[in-house]
């Protein structure tokens with residue numbers, strides 16, 4: 001079962017996760033972080049920037065992004081290349097060649113998934129993967145029906161996901177229809193998964209992912225197949241969890257030696 005940590009705010013969740021990442025990077029400067037985009041991980045990145053300002057050296061860390069839109073220029077402000085560069089690479093002082101994002105250009109799209117898989121495997125994998133969850137239950141952009149064994153490939157976004165992401169663009173028409181995303185099988189190879197969810201809009205998907213049946217119809221439920229998962233949620237996102245009393249009990253009895 002995932003370790004569920006219920007926090008009072010996204011900022012508290014971000015600080016909790018950032019403290020853990022900073023400690024891991026200090027112990028192993030060549031740490032590899034799996035980075036997500038969207039709104040959810042922003043408090044983690046904000047807290048990591050504070051750790052960098054306070055002296056944590058992230059310069060040898062590598063990063064692999066979960067996904068990228070197909071067909072928008074890499075320098076578009078909402079391409080995930082741009083978002084990761086803005087939120088993570090520049091402010092944390094990472095070396096750009098150590099930061100990897102799937103190639104969403106039409107030219108070469110046929111091999112984009114395979115090339116990304118190879119770069120991850122050659123690198124030695126991801127130590128900690130940050131994840132958000134979509135209202136459809138997607139992890140990365142693995143929409144309902146995605147195989148638990150899937151690898152990085154092109155997927156079609158659901159209309160719901162496009163609507164959810166319209167806020168980053170000027171209209172729904174501008175939101176790409178296709179993406180290149182790590183598969184659920186790719187995500188499950190990371191050594192530690194940290195799934196974050198904030199707000200009531202995520203409560204149904206989060207409860208189904210953490211406590212519901214294991215099914216490709218709820219891609220988030222794939223986390224139940226992983227041996228080391230930490231779920232960090234605020235009260236609103238935790239509101240549909242059936243075992244929340246147990247999670248709170250475990251949390252209040254968490255010994256000092258217990259890591260995230």
Ligand code: F6R
Nearest residue numbers: 036037038039040132133134140
């Ligand atoms: C982002 C990603 C998605 C988002 C999810 C939640 O790289 O792969 O799975 O994590 O769509 O998005 P937000 O955080 O914007 O609610």
